[in-house]
Amino acid sequence: MRNINPDLRVIRTKESIRYALVELINEKGFDAITVKDITTRARINRGTFYAHYQDKFDLMTRCEEEIMLDMSRLTKQNYPSVIAALEIDSQTLTPFSFTVSLFEYLQINSGFMKAVLGPRGDLSFQTRLKKFMWETLYGNNPNAFVKEENLLVPGQYLAAYMGTAIIGVIQQWLESGGKESPQEMARILTTISVNGPFFAAGLKK
Amino acid sequence: MRNINPDLRVIRTKESIRYALVELINEKGFDAITVKDITTRARINRGTFYAHYQDKFDLMTRCEEEIMLDMSRLTKQNYPSVIAALEIDSQTLTPFSFTVSLFEYLQINSGFMKAVLGPRGDLSFQTRLKKFMWETLYGNNPNAFVKEENLLVPGQYLAAYMGTAIIGVIQQWLESGGKESPQEMARILTTISVNGPFFAAGLKK
DNA sequence: TGTAATAAACAACAGGGTGTTCATTATTAT
DNA sequence: ATAATAATGAACACCCTGTTGTTTATTACA
Numbered sequence: 001m002r003n004i005n006p007d008l009r010v011i012r013t014k015e016s017i018r019y020a021l022v023e024l025i026n027e028k029g030f031d032a033i034t035v036k037d038i039t040t041r042a043r044i045n046r047g048t049f050y051a052h053y054q055d056k057f058d059l060m061t062r063c064e065e066e067i068m069l070d071m072s073r074l075t076k077q078n079y080p081s082v083i084a085a086l087e088i089d090s091q092t093l094t095p096f097s098f099t100v101s102l103f104e105y106l107q108i109n110s111g112f113m114k115a116v117l118g119p120r121g122d123l124s125f126q127t128r129l130k131k132f133m134w135e136t137l138y139g140n141n142p143n144a145f146v147k148e149e150n151l152l153v154p155g156q157y158l159a160a161y162m163g164t165a166i167i168g169v170i171q172q173w174l175e176s177g178g179k180e181s182p183q184e185m186a187r188i189l190t191t192i193s194v195n196g197p198f199f200a201a202g203l204k205k
Numbered sequence: 206m207r208n209i210n211p212d213l214r215v216i217r218t219k220e221s222i223r224y225a226l227v228e229l230i231n232e233k234g235f236d237a238i239t240v241k242d243i244t245t246r247a248r249i250n251r252g253t254f255y256a257h258y259q260d261k262f263d264l265m266t267r268c269e270e271e272i273m274l275d276m277s278r279l280t281k282q283n284y285p286s287v288i289a290a291l292e293i294d295s296q297t298l299t300p301f302s303f304t305v306s307l308f309e310y311l312q313i314n315s316g317f318m319k320a321v322l323g324p325r326g327d328l329s330f331q332t333r334l335k336k337f338m339w340e341t342l343y344g345n346n347p348n349a350f351v352k353e354e355n356l357l358v359p360g361q362y363l364a365a366y367m368g369t370a371i372i373g374v375i376q377q378w379l380e381s382g383g384k385e386s387p388q389e390m391a392r393i394l395t396t397i398s399v400n401g402p403f404f405a406a407g408l409k410k
Numbered sequence: 411t412g413t414a415a416t417a418a419a420c421a422a423c424a425g426g427g428t429g430t431t432c433a434t435t436a437t438t439a440t
Numbered sequence: 441a442t443a444a445t446a447a448t449g450a451a452c453a454c455c456c457t458g459t460t461g462t463t464t465a466t467t468a469c470a
Contacts, residue, residue: 007438009446031236031328034427045448050429090408119332123236127324130373150407152400153393154385160377161370161394162402168335168369169362176361188358189366194409195357196401197367202355203295204399212467214417241456250419255458 014052016042018063021056022115029120030060057124064116064125067109068132074105075136083143096190103182106170114174117167126167133163162193219257221247223268226261227320234325235265262329269321269330272314273337279310280341288348301395308387311375319379322372331372338368367398 020041024033035056039046053059078098085094106113116125138146138159145162146155169189173180180188192200225246229238240261244251258264283303290299311318321330343351343364350367351360374394378385385393397405 005439007446009437013447035429036427046428047430047449048447051446055428086408119328121328123324123326123328123331126328146406152405152407153396156381157374157377157390157393158397158402158405160373161397164373164376165366165370165402168365168373171369172362172365180359185362188362191358192363192366192401194401194403196397196399196404197363197370198399199401200357200363201351202357203291210468212417214466218418239456240458251457252420252459253418256417260458 010052013042013044013048016044017049017052017059018112021059021063022111025115025118025121030056030116030122031120060116060122060125063112064122064128067112067125068128070105071129071132074101079136080143083145086145092190092194096186099186099189100182103170103173103185106174107178107182110174110178113170114178117171117174119175129167130163133166134159137162165192215257218247218249218253221249222254222257222264223317226264226268227316230320230323230326235261235321235327236325265321265327265330268317269327269333272317272330273333275310276334276337279306284341285348288350291350297395297399301391304391304394305387308375308378308390311379312383312387315379315383318375319383322376322379324380334372335368338371339364342367370398 017038020038021033024037024041028037033056035049036046038056038059039049042049053062078094078101082094082098085091116122117129136144138144138155146159148155151158166189169185173185196204198204222243225243226238229242229246233242238261240254241251243261243264244254247254258267283299283306287299287303290296321327322334341349343349343360351364353360356363371394374390378390401409403409
């Protein structure tokens with residue numbers, strides 16, 4: 001557990017580091033960033049950075065951790081009812097509203113999310129998010145979306161398909177400026193997932 | 206244009222460099238690799254590396270270029286007939302065999318592909334492949350899969366959905382050892398794409 | 411097979427980022 | 441006001457980079 005009451009200076013420092021990180025990802029990509037870049041941009045002594053983080057990867061991981069924690073909370077809150085709704089009567093209202101909440105969350109954190117999920121962002125985060133999706137859909141919990149019973153294809157691939165597709169749509173949304181509302185994005189995602197890409201393309205009646 | 210008839214020594218050198226690259230990606234991830242790592246592993250003088258490539262990113266790009274060229278060729282050869290078949294009678298045999306060819310190609314190059322598409326691979330390649338998929342599905346060519354006419358959702362998102370889903374399934378396949386045959390993988394992908402994830406999960410009649 | 415061409419090896423270089431340490435200064439909490 | 445502590449600044453050895461010039465080994469070809 002972290003100290004409940006951190007010094008004001010610590011808060012300032014960490015905030016400016018993170019702000020600099022996002023800026024620099026957008027400018028030159030996470031790959032190309034050095035600790036020196038970050039501290040210069042954050043107008044902070046390099047030694048101060050090392051007082052808080054081991055290196056830029058550690059910094060990245062810490063930031064990601066918070067996001068993943070939020071995502072977990074959001075999922076724990078909403079996911080069970082989604083599964084229940086689908087089991088009982090295959091109605092898609094509950095998955096829809098869950099997706100709305102997801103996009104609302106992404107919208108709030110769009111600065112960080114766009115940078116880190118973008119083409120010059122951080123692969124390890126994208127991997128992590130993908131894994132989270134996969135496990136949520138297919139994980140060992142009995143309450144997953146993918147149930148071995150009536151599958152037409154192996155569950156691992158169905159989960160990979162859906163998980164990466166969702167992330168792909170999120171990336172496209174963030175990359176193109178996040179113009180659509182969370183409601184519209186949820187409509188798009190559920191339409192494709194429920195009816196299938198071919199149907200959504202107008203190729204199937 | 207490159208010299209048609211390169212020195213034997215050049216061939217050997219480049220080959221050992223690429224072999225080392227793949228090994229090292231698997232061991233420590235592309236991020237963590239240094240030029241020194243590569244040359245030590247390839248048992249090559251560091252200066253020799255710089256005679257062929259600017260840096261590790263240049264090396265990576267050159268490798269990726271060849272793959273992308275193959276993918277383009279494969280697509281040019283098969284894609285038009287896929288689109289035609291879908292337009293005429295919505296039969297899915299042609300997309301199926303195209304997908305088989307794709308997985309056959311991936312299988313041949315699985316060493317490199319697994320490394321570079323893996324969780325510690327190269328984000329820039331994954332981005333590039335995603336873009337290729339997106340443009341193939343939605344690009345400005347009139348013969349794309351996604352046609353503005355009967356769309357239920359914006360084309361950019363449908364293309365992002367399908368493109369990333371395909372890549373996700375490929376990654377899952379490579380990551381889990383490539384056990385399924387290209388035919389089986391094509392069946393899986395077309396089943397989900399044509400009927401939709403919900404149907405493939407057994408949630409829809 | 412001998413020879414000219416050239417790739418690879420070797421060595422040395424300045425330059426820059428890393429991660430650490432320690433003394434000094436500034437800010438915070440109380 | 442003061443004790444605690446975070447941030448600064450400077451210095452350090454270390455490692456990797458990218459380049460250059462010289463020497464050695466291999467290759468292509470006549």
